[in-house]
Amino acid sequence: DKEKDKVRIGFSQAMTNDDWRRSMNDAMQLQASLDSNIDLIIRDANYDVEKQIKQIEGLIADSLDVLIVSPIQSKPITPVVQNALNAGIPVLVVDRKTEGQNYTAYLGADNIEVGRNAAKEIISSNTRDSIRLIEIRGLAGSSPAEERGMGFQQIINQFSKARIVATIEGNWEKESIQDQLIILLKKGIKVDYIFAHNDRMAIGAWEVAHDLGLEKEIDFIGVDGLPGPNGGIQAVKNGVLKATVLYPTGGDEAIKLALKILDKESISKNNILSTTIINEVNADIMNNQFEKINEQQAEIEDQLKAIKEQEVLYSSQNNLLKISIAL
């Protein structure tokens, strides 16, 4: 039976409420639809760790061939990933990791490098004698927050002119940091630069500064660099962000890698997507590149639709033929 030959890829997504994760899912779906043998099942944990564990357990029980996971936080998702491995299901972790490297492979940018890149951009674009910084962190216990923080501090600590004067614990969403930032800025602490672990929080920080009339005094840098009207690239072009560090979603690569794992091809444990600084120098180029990719994706989608329509037409003609032969 044809259905049984299909490859079943399950993806446990941390949540789908933001553009970054939506574009990751879209890229996966597009890549999967290029191969009619792939059945891609996406489960959205909606940022609820318990739900993510249950969904992964459900996928394991549902004769899965490979599991892709973006864990909300590392520690609580580690045992259930181990269960998948014990059940003989290879696991590809994407963007966020579990603890102890007990997975088949990781795919994503190097988040330590992301943090270092942000720090280097701040240092190299400043001629001031002293740079007072605020670090706005992603959700504690999620690996990109820990790694971006580590890389950022490594570089900042090498320069005596740069100093982190305050740290705000966020959860990747701007609502989690705005009240805390208002309190800090109203206290009158002097700040030159704010590094937020993603663009949503960086733009949220700019909004707070703007409300207090301080947005010209402070520079802002984020991470993600998404295209589109609400993305980080546009924010750089608008002068809201001084820069952003590109953090590719790798949705299409995830599907390709999952298939390699299934074909028993040898792959690296760490599959690192490249990252780069986006600032006023290259924001336009980056934008044009992404627009081209989006156009190409839309064309592929149209072609896939046309092929599907042809298939439906062909099978109905075939049925008519069978009927007329039978007559």
Ligand code: FRU
């Ligand atoms: C999207 C996101 C990104 C961030 C990534 C880290 O949900 O918050 O903004 O770069 O997750 O895992």
